[in-house]
Amino acid sequence: xxxxxxxxxxxxGTLLAWWLLTARQAVAxxxxxxxxxxxxxxxxxxxxxxxxxxxxxxxxxxxxFALAALxxxxxxxxxxxxxxxxxxxxxLLATTAAVPLVILYxxxxxxxxxxxxxxxxxxxxxxxxxxxxxxxxxxxxxxPALVAAMxxxxxxGARVIRAVVVPSALPGILSGLRIGLGLALVTVIAAEFIAGxxxxxxxxxxxxxxxxxxxxxxxxxLAVALTIVVNTVFTLFATTLERTLRR
Amino acid sequence: xxxxxISVADLELRYGDLLAAEKxxxxxxxxxxxxxxxxxxxxxxxxxxxxxxxxxPAGGEIRIDGEQVRGPLPAKIAYVxxxxxxxxxxxxxxxxxxxxxxxxxxxxxxxxxxxALLAKVGLADMADRVPAELSGGMRQRVxxxxxxxxxxxxxxxxxxxxxxxxxxxxxxxAELLRLLEEEGKTVVFVTHSLQEAAxxxxxxxxxxxxxxVVKEIITVDRPRPAVTSDDFHRLHARLSELLFTSGPARx
Numbered sequence: 001x002x003x004x005x006x007x008x009x010x011x012x013g014t015l016l017a018w019w020l021l022t023a024r025q026a027v028a029x030x031x032x033x034x035x036x037x038x039x040x041x042x043x044x045x046x047x048x049x050x051x052x053x054x055x056x057x058x059x060x061x062x063x064x065f066a067l068a069a070l071x072x073x074x075x076x077x078x079x080x081x082x083x084x085x086x087x088x089x090x091x092l093l094a095t096t097a098a099v100p101l102v103i104l105y106x107x108x109x110x111x112x113x114x115x116x117x118x119x120x121x122x123x124x125x126x127x128x129x130x131x132x133x134x135x136x137x138x139x140x141x142x143x144p145a146l147v148a149a150m151x152x153x154x155x156x157g158a159r160v161i162r163a164v165v166v167p168s169a170l171p172g173i174l175s176g177l178r179i180g181l182g183l184a185l186v187t188v189i190a191a192e193f194i195a196g197x198x199x200x201x202x203x204x205x206x207x208x209x210x211x212x213x214x215x216x217x218x219x220x221x222l223a224v225a226l227t228i229v230v231n232t233v234f235t236l237f238a239t240t241l242e243r244t245l246r247r
Numbered sequence: 248x249x250x251x252x253i254s255v256a257d258l259e260l261r262y263g264d265l266l267a268a269e270k271x272x273x274x275x276x277x278x279x280x281x282x283x284x285x286x287x288x289x290x291x292x293x294x295x296x297x298x299x300x301x302x303x304p305a306g307g308e309i310r311i312d313g314e315q316v317r318g319p320l321p322a323k324i325a326y327v328x329x330x331x332x333x334x335x336x337x338x339x340x341x342x343x344x345x346x347x348x349x350x351x352x353x354x355x356x357x358x359x360x361x362x363a364l365l366a367k368v369g370l371a372d373m374a375d376r377v378p379a380e381l382s383g384g385m386r387q388r389v390x391x392x393x394x395x396x397x398x399x400x401x402x403x404x405x406x407x408x409x410x411x412x413x414x415x416x417x418x419x420x421a422e423l424l425r426l427l428e429e430e431g432k433t434v435v436f437v438t439h440s441l442q443e444a445a446x447x448x449x450x451x452x453x454x455x456x457x458x459x460v461v462k463e464i465i466t467v468d469r470p471r472p473a474v475t476s477d478d479f480h481r482l483h484a485r486l487s488e489l490l491f492t493s494g495p496a497r498x
Contacts, residue, residue: 152300152301153319247337
């Protein structure tokens with residue numbers, strides 16, 4: 001209850017500051033349009049248009065994220081469990097993760113086109129590294145006594161992974177997945193912003209290039225709403241996984 | 248056969264180029280309670296890990312019922328680890344169920360057996376708590392219940408009471424003994440507590456500082472002496488002498 005109250009105070013305070021800054025004309029409307037104009041721009045955007053843009057962007061982000069998770073989690077478990085492999089591949093992973101991979105977008109666009117595939121792949125590339133690195137760390141830090149205990153009771157191979165490794169490492173893996181999903185979403189929006197004909201990123205670019213500030217801010221509000229929804233969905237997913245894999 | 252014997256011959260253990268134990272030879276007869284004592288860091292836990300098939304010997308051999316140990320033998324050996332190794336995400340009951348799951352016992356029977364074992368160690372009302380919600384002594388009992396669920400003839404205990412205060416430790420030791428006698432288990436017990444060794448054992452294997460070699464094997468004439476008796480004090484004094492006053496058996 002107290003948390004909800006302080007949260008609401010912060011939100012109300014921010015909106016009040018926005019209203020004060022724009023109502024007294026302290027800021028040029030091009031930089032920060034009045035709150036009322038953004039409101040009317042929001043209601044002026046055709047619900048079909050924003051629903052379609054958000055659906056396209058979300059689908060791309062989730063597709064990239066899912067591909068990345070399917071590759072990164074098993075790879076992370078393998079490297080986390082095998083010291084020799086980890087020593088061989090982890091530096092490579094860490095280095096590649098530091099490269100601003102968006103430089104690859106022209107290449108991806110040239111080979112896969114400006115449509116969905118190139119954006120899914122770029123989003124997936126960005127999601128892959130934090131997931132893989134978090135999984136390696138989490139698996140590496142498992143208490144070896146828990147593994148030995150499971151083995152002493154007769155578990156081998158896949159059973160050890162399922163019964164000890166995954167439940168022990170799950171909190172770490174989930175925080176990697178959360179970061180990965182966030183990055184996939186950001187990257188897809190950025191790729192749409194750079195080039196393309198649909199999605200939230202494209203709408204942001206179109207309003208910004210047309211100097212339609214109120215529209216731009218309306219899309220910013222929609223993009224924020226989208227990230228809140230995506231995060232909430234992820235939290236539900238994480239809770240479900242914790243309930244099923246860590247019991 | 249419910250109870251099984253162990254024979255260890257010329258066991259040698261290494262960690263890289265560090266020699267942890269060499270020429271360790273002793274037997275454990277069916278139904279016997281044997282303690283391994285020795286100075287801290289002497290390699291007694293390593294010897295126990297090797298008995299459990301969790302560490303590969305660099306030389307010598309270990310036989311259980313005449314069969315050479317090459318890895319864990321869950322049907323014959325149950326293990327209680329030094330830091331207990333309870334699964335923190337599982338309730339007490341579901342920790343005890345692990346060996347039953349691995350043997351393929353159906354869910355309902357698993358539950359029933361685990362609850363019966365928890366009742367046996369006095370934790371019937373704690374079945375749904377996770378380890379973090381239990382006291383050190385309670386966690387210890389869960390670990391013992393889990394080891395009993397393995398239904399193995401041999402129990403290997405690695406300093407199981409190390410983290411407990413002295414009162415809990417003596418009380419649990421007595422309870423453990425009663426339980427194990429009831430079940431007719433063969434026990435190998437690693438401890439650094441001379442009192443525990445003197446109070447619980449049929450025989451005591453005294454190891455030297457690293458590399459561990461067997462310094463002496465003491466047969467307790469009248470096992471399980473009362474802690475106030477002269478027998479107990481004599482035994483305790485003998486162990487102290489062996490451990491503290493003489494140097495390594497071999498330089």
